[in-house]
Amino acid sequence: MTNANAFAALADPTRREVFERLASGPLAVGELAHGLPVSRPAVSQHLKVLKEAGLVTDRPEGARRVYQIDPHGLGQIRAWLDQFWDNALSAFAAEVERSVDESDPEKEKP
Amino acid sequence: MSQTITPAAIRKTLTVRTTPEKAFDVFTAGFDRWWPKTHHIGESPLKKAVIEPGVGGRWYGLGEDGSEGLWGDVLAWDPPARLVLAWRINGQWKYDPGLLTEVEVLFTAVGSSETRIDFEHRNLERFGDSDAAKQARAAMDDGWGTILESFKSVANG
Numbered sequence: 083m084t085n086a087n088a089f090a091a092l093a094d095p096t097r098r099e100v101f102e103r104l105a106s107g108p109l110a111v112g113e114l115a116h117g118l119p120v121s122r123p124a125v126s127q128h129l130k131v132l133k134e135a136g137l138v139t140d141r142p143e144g145a146r147r148v149y150q151i152d153p154h155g156l157g158q159i160r161a162w163l164d165q166f167w168d169n170a171l172s173a174f175a176a177e178v179e180r181s182v183d184e185s186d187p188e189k190e191k192p
Numbered sequence: 193m194s195q196t197i198t199p200a201a202i203r204k205t206l207t208v209r210t211t212p213e214k215a216f217d218v219f220t221a222g223f224d225r226w227w228p229k230t231h232h233i234g235e236s237p238l239k240k241a242v243i244e245p246g247v248g249g250r251w252y253g254l255g256e257d258g259s260e261g262l263w264g265d266v267l268a269w270d271p272p273a274r275l276v277l278a279w280r281i282n283g284q285w286k287y288d289p290g291l292l293t294e295v296e297v298l299f300t301a302v303g304s305s306e307t308r309i310d311f312e313h314r315n316l317e318r319f320g321d322s323d324a325a326k327q328a329r330a331a332m333d334d335g336w337g338t339i340l341e342s343f344k345s346v347a348n349g
Contacts, residue, residue, distance in 0.1 A: 098200075159319050164202050170228055171204055171311060177226035178208040178218050 096120055097128040101151070104138060105161045108150035201314035208307050212272035212299035215307045219275065219297060220245060227253075243277070245269065251277050262287045272299050282319065293318055 100114055115125040129149055132138045139152045151161070208215055218226070220243045227241035240254040249266040264287075268276035277295040282288040298310040 160200075160202070160316055163313060163316070167202055167204055167311065167313060170226075171206055171309070173226045173228055174219060175206055175208050175309075177222060178210055178215055181218055181222070181225075182208075182210045182214070 094128070094131075096124075097131060100125060100128045101132055101137060102161065102164075104149060104151050105165075108148045110143070110146045110148050112146070114149065201312050201316065204309075204311040206309050206311075207302060208309065209305060210307055211305070212301050212307045215299050215309065216272040216275065219243075219299075220271075267294065268296075274298050279313065291318060 096118070099118065103109060103114055111122060111126055111129065114129070115122040118125060120128075129138065129140070133140060133149075137152055138149050140147045140149045142148075210218075223243045224241045229238045229241075237256045238253045239256045242250070242252055242254065243266065244250050245266075247266055247269050249269070251263045251265060253261045253263065255261065262280075264278035264280040266276070267278050268274055275297045277297075279293045279295050280288055280291050282291050293313065293315040296312045296314070298308075300308045300310065302308050
C-alpha cells in the first residue's frame with residue numbers, strides 16, 4: 083500500500099509544500115520550517131507522515147536530522163511530472179498568446 | 193490492511209486570452225508548436241510532436257533520426273470542451289501499453305474572450321504497479337536535474 087499512501091500523503095497542501103522544498107535538496111527540520119506558516123512541531127508531524135508514506139528518508143547529521151526525498155519512492159515521479167506539466171502548460175499558454183497576437187487584426191468574435 | 197486511498201492527481205488551472213475553440217486547436221493541432229522539445233523518450237532529439245485528432249488517435253514524438261516514440265492515445269475528443277489523453281510512459285521512460293494514466297484537459301469559456309484550462313493528470317498510483325517503478329530511481333537520478341534545467345530554458349526562452 084506504500085504507493086497509494088504516498089499520494090494520499092501529498093493531498094495535504096502544507097505537506098506537499100514541505101515535500102516540494104525537499105525536491106531541491108536535503109534539509110533539516112529547522113530549515114524546512116523557516117518561512118512556512120506552521121510551527122516546527124507541525125513540520126515534524128508532516129515529515130513523519132511523508133516518511134511513513136515512503137516519500138522521504140531521514141538520517142542523523144550531528145545533533146540534527148536531515149530529510150530528503152526517498153529516491154526509491156514514487157514521490158520522484160510525481161514531483162517530476164508536476165514540474166514537467168507546469169513547464170509544458172506555460173509553454174502552451176505562451177503559444178496561445180503568441181498566435182492570438184499574430185491573428186489579432188482578424189480576431190474572431192464569438 | 194486493505195484500504196482504498198484516493199491518490200492526489202496533478203492539477204493545474206490557467207486562463208488564456210482566447211476562445212475555447214482556439215485554445216483546443218493550439219493544444220492539439222498546434223501541439224508541436226509548444227510541446228517542450230527537450231522531452232522525448234527515444235535516443236534521438238525530438239523533431240516533431242503530434243496528437244492525431246479523434247478518439248484512438250496516437251500521441252507521439254518523431255525523432256530527428258525518423259524514429260517514432262509513442263506516448264499514448266486519445267481517449268476522449270470533444271472539441272472545444274474536453275480532451276483526454278492516455279499517458280502510457282512508465283517510470284523507466286518507456287512506452288508500456290499495459291499502463292494507463294489519464295491526462296484530462298477541460299476548456300471552459302470565461303466571458304467572451306477568455307478560456308479557463310483545467311488540467312489533470314490522474315491514476316498516478318498505477319506507476320507503482322510495474323517493476324518499472326522500482327527501477328525508476330536510476331532514470332530519475334540521471335535525468336531529473338538536467339531535464340528540469342532544459343525545461344526552464346524552453347519555458348523562459
